[in-house]
Amino acid sequence: MLRSCILAAAALVLVVNVASAQDKVARGAAVYAEQKCQLCHAIAGKGNAKGPLDAVGTKLSAADLKAWLVDAKGMTAKTKATRKPDMKSYTLPDADVDALVAYMLTLKK
Numbered sequence: 030m031l032r033s034c035i036l037a038a039a040a041l042v043l044v045v046n047v048a049s050a051q052d053k054v055a056r057g058a059a060v061y062a063e064q065k066c067q068l069c070h071a072i073a074g075k076g077n078a079k080g081p082l083d084a085v086g087t088k089l090s091a092a093d094l095k096a097w098l099v100d101a102k103g104m105t106a107k108t109k110a111t112r113k114p115d116m117k118s119y120t121l122p123d124a125d126v127d128a129l130v131a132y133m134l135t136l137k138k
Contacts, residue, residue, distance in 0.1 A: 050131070057132025060125045069116070072136060080112070084138040094130045 061067070067076030072083060085094070097104045101116040110116075121129070 053128045053131040054135055056125070056128035057130070060121070060129045061132060064119065064121075082133065084136065086134040086137040089133075090133060091130050094133045095126060098126050098129060105123055 033108065052093045063071075069077050069082040071078050077095070089097075089121075093104070096107075098119055098121070101118045105115050118125075
């Protein structure tokens, strides 16, 4: 009986965590749209083809994605990026930055 209760509790935690992660990714997709990121970037052929993000989740870590969002100028210098215009840094709530990073991490080839 105790074992089945523990397993049920563990399953519930797993379901809640998966739902929470899915909610975060959905919020990230919404932030992407709200901030009009598609003016400079493209996902699945929608948006500016000069800045494709289709495989960004494969290429960059969560830390690098976050750095691009909060310190684009620093990341431009660090990576010696040459794309013009330079990406601007955003002042977003931490939860929105984390959600946008979670969404970007799902973009893999």
